[in-house]
Amino acid sequence: YDKTKRSNFTPPHRPTSALLTGVRYTGSVPQITDTDRVHAREDLKYWRVSVVILTPDPHETALLATLEQLLGPAQKVSDVWLWDIRTIYP
Numbered sequence: 001y002d003k004t005k006r007s008n009f010t011p012p013h014r015p016t017s018a019l020l021t022g023v024r025y026t027g028s029v030p031q032i033t034d035t036d037r038v039h040a041r042e043d044l045k046y047w048r049v050s051v052v053i054l055t056p057d058p059h060e061t062a063l064l065a066t067l068e069q070l071l072g073p074a075q076k077v078s079d080v081w082l083w084d085i086r087t088i089y090p
Contacts, residue, residue, distance in 0.1 A: 014042075014047075019066070020063065027058070028062060029065045053082055054082075064081055067081070067083065
């Protein structure tokens, strides 16, 4: 048994996950660049994402603002925000 080995049950870290993690912990909306948008598109393709869902969060306003800069306007469905990636990046 090796205590130094660790498992990771989250998606592989990518530029977009680092960006959104920063927003989630700080509540600050970063200046989104065209490079960030390219990374988001590449990352969503890499992860094979069809839908992005933002659930209620203490920094929901900042996350929503960031995601809308990356992906465009969200659709409110019940108590979550939704982006259908299949219509954004067909």
